[in-house]
Amino acid sequence: MATKQIIYDSKTIAFDFGDIAGDRVRFNIDNIPNISGSGEIETINRLAFIELRFKAKFSQAIYNDLIAWWSWVSQGNFFDITFDSTKTGNETLTGSAAAGQKNIDVDPTDFVNGDILLLRTDNRFTYEVVTVASQDSDSVVAVDNLKFSYTNTSLLRHFNYFPNLAIVNKKDFVALRTGGLDTTNAYRIFPFKAREENT
Amino acid sequence: MTIDTNVNFDAKHALKQKTPLYKIDFDSESTTYVNHKTDDAGDSAQDQKKYLKRISGLAQKITPEEGKSSIGSVAFELIDKDGDITTLLATDTTSYFHRRATTVKAGYVGMDDDDLLTIQSGKVTHISEKQIGTYRFDVTDLQKAMQRKLFRDSVDNNVEFSGNPLTMLLAWMTSTGNGTNGSYDYYAAENGLGITAADIDITEIEKVRGDYYPGISNYMSFDIREPIVAKSFFEQQIFKVLNLYLVVKGDGRISLKPYKPNLPTTLTTPTFAKSDIIGKPKWSANLEELINEVEFKSNWDADNTEFDLRQFFEEATSFVNRGSGRKTIVIQSKGFHSDNSPRSVLGTASEAIQRRINSIFNRYATPPVSLTFTAYFSKWLAEAGDISSFSHELIPDIVAGTRGLTNVLMEVISRVVNWDKGNVKFKLLDTGFAKDPYQVISPTMTITSGTNSTTFEVSSADAAKYADFTNPVVDIMNSLMSRRVTAKAISNVSGTTITIADMGLTPSANWIVVFSDYDSVTAEQKKWGYIADSSDNLGAANDLAHLIVP
Numbered sequence: 064m065a066t067k068q069i070i071y072d073s074k075t076i077a078f079d080f081g082d083i084a085g086d087r088v089r090f091n092i093d094n095i096p097n098i099s100g101s102g103e104i105e106t107i108n109r110l111a112f113i114e115l116r117f118k119a120k121f122s123q124a125i126y127n128d129l130i131a132w133w134s135w136v137s138q139g140n141f142f143d144i145t146f147d148s149t150k151t152g153n154e155t156l157t158g159s160a161a162a163g164q165k166n167i168d169v170d171p172t173d174f175v176n177g178d179i180l181l182l183r184t185d186n187r188f189t190y191e192v193v194t195v196a197s198q199d200s201d202s203v204v205a206v207d208n209l210k211f212s213y214t215n216t217s218l219l220r221h222f223n224y225f226p227n228l229a230i231v232n233k234k235d236f237v238a239l240r241t242g243g244l245d246t247t248n249a250y251r252i253f254p255f256k257a258r259e260e261n262t
Numbered sequence: 263m264t265i266d267t268n269v270n271f272d273a274k275h276a277l278k279q280k281t282p283l284y285k286i287d288f289d290s291e292s293t294t295y296v297n298h299k300t301d302d303a304g305d306s307a308q309d310q311k312k313y314l315k316r317i318s319g320l321a322q323k324i325t326p327e328e329g330k331s332s333i334g335s336v337a338f339e340l341i342d343k344d345g346d347i348t349t350l351l352a353t354d355t356t357s358y359f360h361r362r363a364t365t366v367k368a369g370y371v372g373m374d375d376d377d378l379l380t381i382q383s384g385k386v387t388h389i390s391e392k393q394i395g396t397y398r399f400d401v402t403d404l405q406k407a408m409q410r411k412l413f414r415d416s417v418d419n420n421v422e423f424s425g426n427p428l429t430m431l432l433a434w435m436t437s438t439g440n441g442t443n444g445s446y447d448y449y450a451a452e453n454g455l456g457i458t459a460a461d462i463d464i465t466e467i468e469k470v471r472g473d474y475y476p477g478i479s480n481y482m483s484f485d486i487r488e489p490i491v492a493k494s495f496f497e498q499q500i501f502k503v504l505n506l507y508l509v510v511k512g513d514g515r516i517s518l519k520p521y522k523p524n525l526p527t528t529l530t531t532p533t534f535a536k537s538d539i540i541g542k543p544k545w546s547a548n549l550e551e552l553i554n555e556v557e558f559k560s561n562w563d564a565d566n567t568e569f570d571l572r573q574f575f576e577e578a579t580s581f582v583n584r585g586s587g588r589k590t591i592v593i594q595s596k597g598f599h600s601d602n603s604p605r606s607v608l609g610t611a612s613e614a615i616q617r618r619i620n621s622i623f624n625r626y627a628t629p630p631v632s633l634t635f636t637a638y639f640s641k642w643l644a645e646a647g648d649i650s651s652f653s654h655e656l657i658p659d660i661v662a663g664t665r666g667l668t669n670v671l672m673e674v675i676s677r678v679v680n681w682d683k684g685n686v687k688f689k690l691l692d693t694g695f696a697k698d699p700y701q702v703i704s705p706t707m708t709i710t711s712g713t714n715s716t717t718f719e720v721s722s723a724d725a726a727k728y729a730d731f732t733n734p735v736v737d738i739m740n741s742l743m744s745r746r747v748t749a750k751a752i753s754n755v756s757g758t759t760i761t762i763a764d765m766g767l768t769p770s771a772n773w774i775v776v777f778s779d780y781d782s783v784t785a786e787q788k789k790w791g792y793i794a795d796s797s798d799n800l801g802a803a804n805d806l807a808h809l810i811v812p
Contacts, residue, residue, distance in 0.1 A: 098540065100537075100541060104278060107282065107683065107684025109684075186281070216303055
């Protein structure tokens with residue numbers, strides 16, 4: 064059965080967490096727009112990255128497991144999050160894929176029909192969502208034509224799978240608890256905020 | 263501009279949205295360090311690691327009146343991911359990367375490795391850990407090599423040099439005492455820096471010599487009695503005196519640049535306009551830069567360690583109108599002697615000094631207006647020393663009494679690139695070259711032998727002058743300067759052999775090939791200098807006459 068998981072240091076925390084504000088995947092770009100005296104704009108792009116932000120609620124037992132997780136990630140170690148443990152495909156293309164075509168040269172083992180995938184360049188600046196229509200022995204065929212072109216260093220993964228996350232802008236682990244310690248239906252809330260590494 | 267680009271680079275550079283890509287290449291290492299990988303990274307045997315955190319430096323500043331240019335250096339930071347950089351440093355057990363040759367390249371995401379431009383080639387001169395886990399490296403260009411002293415044995419053994427100053431400069435820079443470092447390696451070891459000849463653009467320096475300082479025109483003689491730091495010696499005795507400055511090209515090679523106006527037949531002028539300037543430029547009348555007095559010291563007496571000739575020059579009109587400038591330039595030339603021997607060079611120093619004085623007053627007797635501004639990243643290819651074309655509707659023109667400058671020629675004297683934020687700060691000076699187009703005198707060839715009515719031979723140097731023209735039309739004078747051939751087109755230059763339309767005769771040795779009459783030559787040839795008529799017009803169409811480059 065598909066579960067939502069945090070994977071770190073070969074350990075797995077599987078828990079059903081709904082988020083309070085909705086799953087939030089932020090496609091970020093660090094750039095500087097320079098505006099000339101005549102109003103023309105030149106934009107200097109520096110970095111593109113994905114940030115994951117959501118609030119999750121979970122039981123006291125899961126909270127206890129997360130304390131160990133926090134001791135690992137707060138030191139700068141990486142971890143993965145998936146919102147569907149059966150869909151953790153993460154591949155590098157084996158050939159280039161041109162805009163306008165459907166075929167994507169990649170090891171298709173982890174991808175099945177109907178899967179929602181994220182295709183992006185190695186530098187993360189160009190990306191699009193791809194739905195799998197079918198597979199060949201060495202490729203995945205998308206439902207729609209690709210909007211952009213990708214080289215053989217580009218990446219393809221399940222959309223809701225986030226490998227190589229790091230905690231970069233949060234220094235403490237505080238999971239607020241509702242109700243008293245012995246309240247049966249009490250739960251804890253923690254704002255997850257992590258950034259995907261561009262390797 | 264001295265940076266050669268390519269089609270792929272130009273296409274990315276012209277876009278309004280750019281994603282800069284920087285690459286660090288340590289010599290002899292298979293791993294390079296980038297902020298973003300090149301498009302062909304997956305195909306390359308070279309490993310690219312995205313450890314580059316930031317890059318800074320390569321500020322360029324020139325002070326031509328002092329013959330000075332800043333030593334260029336680039337600083338970059340690499341994260342020590344998995345201890346890789348610490349491990350790398352330890353592999354160099356000889357010097358731990360001190361003086362390791364390093365190349366820094368720049369381009370844009372979406373380019374292949376070969377399309378990147380080299381912005382700095384130099385050696386590692388600084389390594390530090392800026393914060394734990396991040397190393398800072400400084401890579402400095404070859405001017406650093408000139409901090410070494412020349413004439414290292416001259417205290418006990420005086421040494422004399424004489425001749426063309428740029429020829430001597432090349433010998434001082436390359437001499438090793440072994441005679442193996444190129445054709446200018448003929449001084450004793452103690453009188454040379456031993457800079458590898460391949461690290462100097464000797465061809466370009468020879469061209470500067472041939473175009474502006476040929477033969478004995480600026481003859482110098484030196485009597486050296488003590489070691490001198492090479493950079494300060496070159497700046498004070500060669501560059502400042504001859505109105506030159508040292509540049510380090512993008513490929514890391516040393517070259518020279520004379521302070522001269524841009525020529526229509528040469529490089530494309532960089533342009534600046536309101537559409538690519540961020541904010542408003544700062545204008546200054548720059549009154550502080552007024553120079554209308556120059557003291558020139560020459561005829562150095564090494565025995566008494568004094569200059570025997572001290573001349574004061576004053577630009578009278580400027581002095582009457584503006585008074586004395588804040589500073590008087592003092593040029594002290596130990597190489598110029600008004601009574602030089604042999605007799606063939608007698609008087610050349612006086613003429614050279616006067617040319618130098620004229621160049622200073624042309625530029626500074628009326629203070630040159632200055633502009634400082636920040637421009638788009640797309641302007642980073644413009645370099646200090648370039649003569650640029652500037653337009654902006656808000657900048658005052660105090661000569662015309664209006665606001666607005668259009669295509670005014672101004673010299674770039676400072677360029678600071680912010681590689682991180684993607685902009686460039688410039689300082690420009692109104693050089694005074696905005697009057698009319700300048701040119702050099704059209705080239706000539708001397709025939710070494712005539713083969714037949716359509717072919718003759720010249721020297722390789724002369725052939726090179728015509729090699730790039732397309733079917734130039736020429737006249738040929740005999741050795742008495744009587745015109746023997748009129749308006750014939752050269753169809754081919756191959757080695758030293760010139761093929762031409764049928765001349766009706768076989769030319770003899772020592773006949774001179776010149777550009778034909780202005781109205782007979784090609785449009786390409788008309789860009790060169792010609793003698794104008796009494797109305798300062800050229801040819802039957804009364805084209806605008808050129809000013810000859812001073």
